[in-house]
Amino acid sequence: MTLRLANLKGRAQFIVGDIASPRAIDVATASNNSLSADPMQCFAHWDTLKKLAATLDASTGAPVAIADLSCPVPNPRQMFAVGLNYRKHAAEMGSPLPPLPLVFAKFQSSLNTPTGNIEILSDTVDYESELVIIVGKGGRHIDEAAAWDHVAGLCAGQDVSDRGLQYMGTPPQFSLGKSRVGYSPIGPWVTDMSNNDKRDNLQLGCTVNGEQRQDTHTSDMIFGIAHIVAYMSTIVELFPGDVIYTGSPFGVGHGRKPQVYLKPGDVVVTTLEGVGTITNRCI
C-alpha cells in the first residue's frame, strides 16, 4: 500500500487503510526497532519504509484521529518556500513573473500540526494553500530527471502570511512575514507519490468557513516539483526531511477586491488531492 508517514505523540506511524478513517501502525514496533521511532529519522530510510509499508495488514492498525496528529516533519534541517509560482497568483499580487524560482525561508519555529490553530496577530493575516515537498534522499546537483527520486513525499500545507509584515518595506520581507508562530501547518501526513502518475497534476485548494477560495491543479505551477528540487540543489545541499513549500495559486485574500483577511473564528480547510486535508482554526 502507499506509504503514508504521520507523527503521533512524537512517534513515527504508518497510516494505513482508507484515509477517511485512518489507522496507525507504529514504525519502530512494526520494524522490530530496526527503524527509529523519531519521525525525522525516517526520511533518510524512505526506501526501507516503503518496502515495509507494502507488507502491512491495514486491519492491524489502530484507529487514529487527525486531530491527535503532530506535525509530520517536526524538526527539519531546512525549510524553504517558492513565491509567485502560479501565473494568476503573480498577477493578483501585482508582481511580474519570476525568471527563476523565487526562494525564501520559512523558519521551522513556525511549523504547526495538521489541525493546529492560527493565531491572528494582526489584521492582515492571509491564507495560501500549497503543495509541500518533503525531501527524502538529499544531495547537491540533483538531475531534474532524477529529482522525484529525492522526494520522500508530499504534504498539504498552508503558507500563512502576515501581509502587513511581508510588505512593510521595500523590498518585501517574505521570510518573517510567513514565519509567525503556527503559520506553517503541514500534513496530515507525508504521502509517498512514487506510484501516483498524477503527482504533477494534483487538485489543490482551500475553503474558508466552507467557501471555496482557491482551487487549482499543480500542473499550473510555473516551476514544477522536479525543477524546484533540481534548481535548489545547484545552490544548497538538500537534506532528508527538508521542507519545500511550492507556492500558492490564485485566490488569496490579499488579491481580492476588496481585500479580505482572516479573523478569529475562521476555519481554513486545505486539501491536496491524493494526500489529504488539514483543518486550521483562526483564534
Ligand code: ZN
Ligand atoms: Zn506561499
